[in-house]
Amino acid sequence: MEPLEIAQKIRERFPDQVIQVEEHRGQVGVIVKKDRIVEMLRWLHDDPALQLNHLADLCGVDYLAKKDVRFEVVYNLYSIPLRHRIRIRAEVPEDDCRIDSVTSIWMGANWHERECYDLLGITFDGHPDLRRILLPEGWEGHPLRKDYPLDGGGKRWSGYEEVVEKSKRLRQHDFYGMYQDPTKKAGLEDARE
Amino acid sequence: MPENKSESKQTTVQHMAYEPYTVAMGPQHPATHGVLKLDLELDGETILECKPTVGFLHRxxxxxxxxxxxxxxxxxxxxxxxxxxxxxxxxxxxxxxxxxxxxxxxxxxxxxxxxxxxxxxxxxxxxxxxxxxxxxxxxxxxxxxxxxxxxxxxxxxxxxxxxxxxxxxxxxxxxxxxxxxxxxxxxxxxxxxxxxxxxxxxxxxxxxxxxxxxxxxxxxxxxxxxxxxxxxxxxxxxxxxxxxxxxxxxxxxxxxxxxxxxxxxxxxxxxxxxxxxxxxxxxxxxxxxxxxxxxxxxxxxxxxxVMPYGPQKVVEADATFSSGIIKLVEDRKRFIxxxxxxxxxxxxxxxxxxxxxxxxxxxxxxxxxxxxxxxxxxxxxxxxxxxxxxxxxxxxxxxxxxxxxxx
The missing domain is CATH 1.10.645.10 (Cytochrome-c3 Hydrogenase, chain B)
Structure with a gap:
């Protein structure tokens, strides 16, 4: 099926949800509201005429000051049996930065959503295990937001000092795995002299 | 005597029963093909749950x-x-x-x-x-x-x-x-x-x-x-x-x-x-x-x-070429x-x-x-x-x- 036909079908089925249909280089993106996203994607997944069963990609985009609604969660869907694709772009406003999780439809969405939460700070309601994944726990901020500076704003990760201390401590083990306190070692050398 | 036997058997069975325990595989392990950490929750040798941790190589x-x-x-x-x-x-x-x-x-x-x-x-x-x-x-x-x-x-x-x-x-x-x-x-x-x-x-x-x-x-x-x-x-x-x-x-x-x-x-x-x-x-x-x-x-x-940022600059000769003026024309059509x-x-x-x-x-x-x-x-x-x-x-x-x- 042609992507524009799929977009038309979505518009017919969810007339109040579709905001806009965009086409670029033959690829069609349907911008929708986030309210009934799970219902919509489940219908796209299960409908025998569509069968969009492969969640190729899920990611978030930060349109800071470029659009009225700041975030978008983008679902790139593909149908392996019918060989057509469509892109669903759900708008997520900054003041209500949450969207329903689609892990009930695709098991593979689990890590996609965790990544999106980690790097963009979008909360997925109903996700079984929403934790940071690429960054360490205790990291401040979400790096892929446009207002996050490239160098991290000079701030250090809170666990940094701890890691440095630990590596220093481990380096003091000698060949036999014995811990040597550097101060005491210095004292021994003094005594020999 | 038979009673005693069954008793001793029971104690051995109780001794053999393990609680599920966790083994950390990685991040430094030759079979994980990189810095991948797996927390394996084991019951004996059977895996109850496997929790991968990634992100050690995040750049x-x-x-x-x-x-x-x-x-x-x-x-x-x-x-x-x-x-x-x-x-x-x-x-x-x-x-x-x-x-x-x-x-x-x-x-x-x-x-x-x-x-x-x-x-x-x-x-x-x-x-x-x-x-x-x-x-x-x-x-x-x-x-x-x-x-x-x-x-x-x-x-x-x-x-x-x-x-x-x-x-x-x-x-x-x-x-x-x-x-x-x-x-x-x-x-x-x-x-x-x-x-x-x-x-x-x-x-x-x-x-x-x-x-x-x-x-x-x-x-x-x-x-x-x-x-x-x-x-x-x-x-x-x-x-x-x-x-x-x-x-x-x-x-x-x-x-x-x-x-x-x-x-x-x-x-x-x-x-x-x-x-x-x-x-x-x-x-x-x-x-x-x-x-x-x-x-x-x-x-x-x-x-x-050669063009790190922005539009492509195309060199175009001016209409009055004899004057030797060459102007740069911006070509922005690529980036839409x-x-x-x-x-x-x-x-x-x-x-x-x-x-x-x-x-x-x-x-x-x-x-x-x-x-x-x-x-x-x-x-x-x-x-x-x-x-x-x-x-x-x-x-x-x-x-x-x-x-x-x-x-």
Whole structure:
């Protein structure tokens, strides 16, 4: 099926949800509201005429000051049996930065959503295990937001000092795995002299 | 006396009953193929739960890409799947060309297809080497590295680098291939099928190999699609999905090849898929050498490093040329607003790039859909209920590279 036909079908089925249909280089993106996203994607997944069963990609985009609604969660869907694709772009406003999780439809969405939460700070309601994944726990901020500076704003990760201390401590083990306190070692050398 | 016996038996049973306990596998472990940490919750030797931890190699490639031009991003893609960097280069270039609407010359398409299949061979050879090593077949490792070395030498000949190639560029390839390269590659393809037969004699009918792989890590076709598995890992379960066939790019529409498909979805079927794929890759390389057309290797209007930011500057002579005034004309037509998702079949699976362009020469947002990331996400499902020794076989069979996973 042609992507524009799929977009038309979505518009017919969810007339109040579709905001806009965009086409670029033959690829069609349907911008929708986030309210009934799970219902919509489940219908796209299960409908025998569509069968969009492969969640190729899920990611978030930060349109800071470029659009009225700041975030978008983008679902790139593909149908392996019918060989057509469509892109669903759900708008997520900054003041209500949450969207329903689609892990009930695709098991593979689990890590996609965790990544999106980690790097963009979008909360997925109903996700079984929403934790940071690429960054360490205790990291401040979400790096892929446009207002996050490239160098991290000079701030250090809170666990940094701890890691440095630990590596220093481990380096003091000698060949036999014995811990040597550097101060005491210095004292021994003094005594020999 | 019988009473006493039963009593002592009971105490032994109580003594033998273990509480479930957790074992941390990695991040420094030879069988995890990188810095992957798995927290295995065990009941005896059976895995109750497997919790992967990734991100040790996170370099923020996506954030970096938002601050440099499209052409400058290309070397970053070498560092994703560093085992088969050529394939990433091609995947990235194809994605950017689709975004910018650049048509690549035919010769460049053939060269790219050729190097991509060479990359697939290097990737699969390294996979076979390490997978066999993990399960206990040391010899295969040495044999595979012999052929991989030949391929890496040929990479060195065409671009000067063995691993971090950066060979392709947006709109074509950086340098043309030489006759000597084509000859040596042709000689390699003559010999390679017999080499694959050699590996197969070593392990294919090996009883230990069969026992370690057959019926281990089974995933059904439906679950595999739901988990988002791609590449040989998905095709081992019997799903016919190959980006080269479904969304052909470069010269794949012009070459003939088959997509090998398994049936059971266990470690053995994934192994067979990859072995058959090596035969197919070999055949594609041969077809590309034989059909390689003459012509240019780069599209004329492609942006490159000479234009780090912003619109292309075209030098145009003024109407009053005699006055010697030359003016720079801005060519902004390439960079228009829009978004695309373009995928390519790399050795690990479907490597997709999602680009959002805002009309500048810099990606507004670049998201990398890396197959390894999704495959590691599927490990809890694959490992559940398996024995602890099989985890190594399963990790080997899904073929992960942590550079690509953590980005």
């Amino acid at each position: 923020g490639v996506e954030k970096l890409a938002e601050n440099i031009s499209y052409a400058q991003c290309l070397p970053l893609t070498d560092r994703l799947d560093y085992i088969a960097a050529m394939a990433n280069n091609v995947a990235y270039s194809v994605a950017v060309e689709t975004l910018l609407g650049i048509e690549v010359p035919l010769r460049a398409k053939y060269i790219r297809t050729m190097v991509m299949e060479m990359a697939r061979l290097t990737g699969h050879l390294l996979w076979l080497a390490t997978h066999a090593l993990d399960i206990g077949a040391m010899t295969v490792f040495l044999y595979c590295f012999r052929e991989r070395e030949n391929l890496l030498d040929m990479f060195e000949e065409i671009c000067g680098a063995r691993l971090t190639t950066s060979y392709t560029c947006i709109g074509g390839v950086r340098q043309d291939v030489t006759g000597h390269f084509l000859e040596s590659l042709h000689a390699f393809t003559d010999e390679f099928p017999s080499r694959i037969a050699e590996y197969e004699t070593l392990i294919d009918k090996n009883r230990i190999w069969l026992q370690r792989t057959q019926g281990v890590g089974v995933v059904s076709a439906e679950d595999a699609v739901s988990l988002g598995l791609t590449g040989p890992t998905l095709r081992g379960s019997g799903v016919d999905y190959d980006v080269r066939k479904h969304m052909p790019y470069d010269a794949y529409p012009y070459v003939e090849f088959e997509v090998p498909i398994g049936s059971k979805g266990d470690v053995y079927d994934r192994y067979r898929c990859r072995m058959e794929e090596m035969h197919q890759s070999n055949s594609i390389i041969r077809q590309c050498i034989e059909a390689l057309p003459p012509g240019p290797i780069r599209a004329e209007d492609a942006p490159d490093l 607003k829009g978004d695309v998702y373009v995928a390519a079949e790399v050795p690990k699976g479907e490597l997709g790039f999602y680009f959002v362009s805002d009309g500048r020469g810099v990606p507004y947002r670049m998201h990398i859909r890396s197959p390894s990331y999704i495959h590691i996400g599927a490990l809890p499902f694959l490992c559940k209920g398996q024995m602890v020794a099989d985890v190594i076989a399963i990790i080997g069979s899904v073929d992960v590279v942590l550079g690509e996973c953590d980005r």
